[in-house]
Amino acid sequence: MIAATRAEPDGRWVLPKENAGAWVERLLEGAQVIAPVAGPEGEEVYDVVRTPHQVLWDFVNPLDPPKRFVLPQTEPLARIEKTDGRFRVEPIHDEAPRVFLNLRNCDLQGFHFLRRMHAADLPDPSFLRRFDSLTLVSLACTRPCPWGFCICCEGGPFLREGYDLQLTDLGGVFLAEVGSAKGRKALEAGQGLFRPATEAEQVRRLELEQQALRSFGPETCHFGSAMRRISTRRVADELWEAMGPWCLECGGCNLACPTCYCFSVKDRSEEPWRGNAGGEGSAEQVWTRCRIWDSCQYQAFTLEASGHNPREAKRERIKRRFYHKVSAQYYRKDQALGCVGCGRCILVCMGTTDMPSVVAAIRKGRWEGGRL
Amino acid sequence: MVSERVGTLSESRGGTGARGVCPFCSCGCGLRLLHDGLHTVGSAPVLKHPVSQGRLCARGWASHEPPAWGGRLLAPEIREGGERRRAGWDEALERAARELRALLEVGKAVGVLVSGRCTNEEAYLAAKLARGPLRTGHLDDPLGASYRALLAGLCPEGPPGEGGRALEAVEHSRQILLLEGDLSVTHPRAALAVLRAVRRGARLVTLGLARTPLSQVAAVHLSLDPLRPFALPPDLLGALGGGNGRPPEAPPTVLLAPFTSDPRIVAATVRALAEVLGSSGPDGGTGARFLPLPFRANTRGVLEGGVAPDRLPGGLALDDPQALARLRQVWGMDPWPRPGLDAAALLEQVRGLVVVGEDPPRSLPAPAKAREALKGLESLVVLDAYASATSDAATVVLPVAALQETEGTLTSLEGRIQGFGPAVPPPGRARPGWEVLFRLLELLGAPSGRAALGAVRAEMAEVVPGFRSLVGSSAEGEDMPAVARAGRTPEPDLRRAGAQGGGDAFGSHVLVLAGAFDWDDDLMVDASPTLRRDGASRRKLFPQGSVTMNPADARALGIRSGWSVRLRSRQGEAVVPVSLGTSVEPGVLLVPFAFREALSGVLGGEAAQRVEVERT
Structure with missing residues (x-):
């Protein structure tokens, strides 16, 4: 095995499937890992991973969108306290390092769309701080999902850019393409677990991409x-x-x-019983200003x-x-x-x-x- | 850091979320409730759910909001000398039991009201409380009369159930007759079933007082006479491909939703439909299949749990000796076998009342009367998760968990009994509702079993047929839906309702109260910042209420949208603004159910009145 530290930004590496769990273990040491897992109804959902064996590597893209993790349905933006008739407003930022593992490329494109929107005009620090703490590891679709039409709108199934790391399932191994410094860091976390891809493996990846492009179902969108x-x-x-x-x-x-990304902003009253109010300041009243999804x-x-x-x-x-x-x-x-x-x-x-x-x-x- | 105290995403994603059932209408859609450990923060669709199949309506997508954003009851409270103060659980429960017992001892009437947003377990225990230690038949769901009216005209087997797949059967129907208020608003998942059927080539005939979105995709829309809706349009059979004594070629699936607030009129209309179309019951007929659509998530389950003035748990008749014997054996006490008053009537008769998860002024057709009645009670024991006008008037407040914070089951319109678990713990000192009812039963002297939800369900399985499969019991009995053996509802007395009909020349227009329920009046909708906007903005725009008028009528009167008119009936008069809409037939003025109070003087307690209309 060759240490991943020698990887170039545009390098192509291979992760044997038997090493995937160990790599997730290493990722979990430095960040929260979000990945597709089996949900309570037996269907795939994106969620925080506790142990590597929860991660699904062969799955149908979950119905519930992963955008929840960059743009939550209820997102605390600020804490508002009222004490002696005076108000104190403190912004809430969420910058915890996270790795989004096995994100499908359509969703990855969606993430970048959201980032552009939140960076334009009046930049949104709440969104941007959370987004910029994310490492995006996509898993390219070698078999298009039955209802997907990403091919019609540059959403996949494989991407040339935008990912930090793009994985392709070659059978016994995942081929990893590095797209950024953050991707390289994620690869480095797997030091000793990855090896450089052979030429045959790189050719196989291209074959799979072509095969995927030919396998789209009847769903099209002109x-x-x-x-x-x-x-x-x-x-x-x-x-x-x-x-x-x-x-x-x-x-x-x-x-x-x-x-x-449409939203409303509302103030949620935090009663003392919620465990969010009171505390050292003993504020008379506390609210959390939340951004909530809208339509x-x-x-x-x-x-x-x-x-x-x-x-x-x-x-x-x-x-x-x-x-x-x-x-x-x-x-x-x-x-x-x-x-x-x-x-x-x-x-x-x-x-x-x-x-x-x-x-x-x-x-x-x-x-x-x-x-x- | 503040974010650590408020709950960040990193804390919030501790699990995949709790399995939930949508707490709003009775379609029974499944969802995942996401939480941050303290609050419910999201609702997610579930692709593999047999009913919703990955879809949620606007209410479903916001079903996490009410418990987190609503005004919650946090601690038990008791009223003393006109003031309310916080109390411990034991003190509050003992006080509630003492108040109710005192009324019973002097022979004063007590009653129990139970909401269709309660779980099956809560409904059953509330029915047991009424027919057990409180020894009363004054027991009802404020929306129960509307639902029972939908069952009234059917053959004795009641709703067909279709083995819990009635909506799938709708989707594959060749012909659908829809009696509705506005199905796309009241029951969106059922509306989807109708749309899918139409897309597959089914013929849709809609029948109602207004032109709804579904009437726009129907092959035929037939308007009901607002004063005599039970006198069905003469061309109904023709619209269904029959007529001249011939039944329809394809037996229609008939979806029934309450389209007016008067249960007598709804029952008579449904009965008229059943007579014209026959049913799929043992009596034969044309093979038409009827699907009644209860409003709230558990309106059907609450009825089957025994919450009705004229039924026993299991939906059984009060004079069924076997049912009474079984209840006596299971409860260890004689069940009260006499009928009582329905929700609207009992409010005016009783001196003590237990209200479980309900705010009667929001759900009954006469809000002001309900508010007055609540104020005059000697004892008002309220179990609810949310603060309301009813909890404000309570002598004892017992805070219970919201549906998203408790374990329980709900019975959908199809008869599916679906379980769900708590997403977050109840706030403050609130407790699961079943637990509070269990304690109240104990304090009032009912022989108690084990204080566990499993034990409650095992007991229910003995008397509620639908629950037998859930606990693996092999108790004897028919698998027919529980309401089946309740028999026919007595003929409604329509003398008063019908008296306004033919031959009365008074009035240029007919003022009609729309529907029998309005989600904008619902406590949980009001607690949701996303869902409450439509209703709140309507109330802000029209603080004095409004009526909807056909644009042709407005032109004839020389008025525009937003202008006011004077409405005068033989009962009273009011000045209200109009909004214009082609959904209303010319000659008809529609009062949104949420504005019923503003027009109550003109309506005079009826669902429709002839009125003179004048420009002001």
Whole structure:
């Protein structure tokens, strides 16, 4: 075995599967490790790993999005204390070092989309500190998932950049591609466990990528043509009207989407019994200011204080969602489509207005009821 | 560092989350509740759940919010000299038992109200409390009358159950008749089943007082006469492919949701449908299959647990000698065999009341009356997780765990009994509700068994058929849904309701109270910062209430959205703003259920009234 410390940033290394557990053990010594594990209902979920044997290395991408770990559904932003009529506000930052292991590449692209959004205009320190403490180790998809269409939106199944470390399952070994200094550090944690990849292994990795690209199922999403229709104003309002009854306003498309980041901010009262209030300061009242997930499909999302709601009708909210996701205007602004092709919206949609169904309707200029 | 005290992500991800069942409607969707050890902080869909299959509605996605954000009851309290003070558990429980016992000793009536957001175990123990030591039939769920009305017109076997797969059967139906308020809001998972069926080519016929989103994808929408909804549209059979005495070609699946607040009218309408369509029961008929849709997560389970003025646990008839004998044997005391009053009526009659997880002013059609009645009680013992108008009026407050903080089971609209565990411990000194009821039973003299949830379930298995499989019991009895043997509900008296119908020329419009329940009025929705916005903004926009009017009517009156009209019925009058919507038929004004109080004077206690409308 050759020590991983000799790895170059663009080096390719191999982790024999029998060493994977030992590597996770080493990673756990220096950071929290988040990985796909078996959930209580027997399905895959992303969660914090306690022991290496919990980590799944062959799995279907979990339905619940890993964005929870960079953008929690309820995220404490600040602690507010009231003492003797005076308020004290203290920001809450979460910078614990974490390794995200076996992240699928569509989700990794989603992470970068979120980072761009939170770094733009007014940078969001809460998000950025947490994100920048993460090491992203992706596991490329050698078999596309049945509902994925990442191939349509540069979301995978393999990536050329963006990962700190990209793993590919070659059978008996994982091939590891280093994409950054953080990735190299993760590799170094496995000193003695990795060896340089042989030429045959590197060729095999390319073969697997080509094979994966050929194995996509029928799920496709022709964004280019939909984008042209939107940008040239060739989408009739009747289309959104027709879609309205088929959307049950669950918000699942937003909440499960790796690239959606809409939120509300609310103050949660911390009673002494919660264990969060009182303490050394003995404040009279304590609140935690939280950022909570929100959905542009909820009626009150755009409600203004005056009572005016610019998107009161469901058709207007659906239209807005897809104009944001698929229009050329936002593609230029966000440097990417607002979709990474993970297919979660297909699975979580309470109605039938998932991304491929709506993109198909935009292209065809008619709504036929969406997915069965 | 502050973050360490508040709970960071690193602390929050200690496990994969607790298995949860959505605590809102009765569809029975499964989810994972995520927590940080102190608070519930997230809700995640579960792909392999047999009902929800990875989907959650807006309420499901926010089901972690109520316990963390709501106004919680934290410690037992007792009222003394008009003031409430904190008390220890023993003191509060003993005080509750003493108050109730004192009323019984002087022959004053007591009652028990139980919410459809209680677990099966809590509901069963509350029913045992009423028909056991409290010796009363004044026992009800405030939304129970609406649910029982949906069962009233059916053949005696009650809801078909489909072995817990009724929604799957809906999805594969060739023809669906939907009697609804707005299914996409009340029961989103059931609405998805209907959409899937339509997508598969099913013919959907909707029947209701308003045009809903599902009516827009229906082949035919038939409007009910708001004054006589039980007089079904004459073209109903034709819309279903029958008519002229012929039954429909494809037996329809009939989804039934309460579409108006008057259970008598709902029952009569359902009965009329059952007569026209027949049912899949032993009596034959056209083979139509009926699926009643209870509102809350456990409305069905609460009824089957025995919470009803006219039934025993297991949904059995009060005069069933075998059922009474079995209860006597299991309880070690005689069950009270007489019927009592329903929720609305008992509030006005009893002097003492135990309320479990309910705020009657929010769920009954007459909120002001309910509030007044609560204030006048000599003893009001409230078990709840959340503070409410009812807990404010209580003489004894017993704080219990929210559904997300306890172990229990819920029975879905399909009859699935699903278990769940606590995601976080209850706050403060709150305890699991079943435990509190168990102690109260003991203090009131009921022979007690082992104070364990398993023991409670074993006891339930003896008397509630659905529970037998859960504890591996092989007790004898039919597997038919429990409500089956309750028999037909007595004919509703429609003289008053029908009297407003034909021949009465008063009024240019009909004012109609929409539905029998409004999620915007629900305590848990109100406790959720995400879910409460729609209702809160509506109340902010229309503090005096509002009615929805068809734009054509508005044009005829020369008014616009937001303008006020004077409504005058023979009962009273009110000035209210209107909002415009094509969901309402011309000639009809719809009152959102949450605004029922503002129009109560005009409605005069009815679900519909003829009114004169004037521009102000």
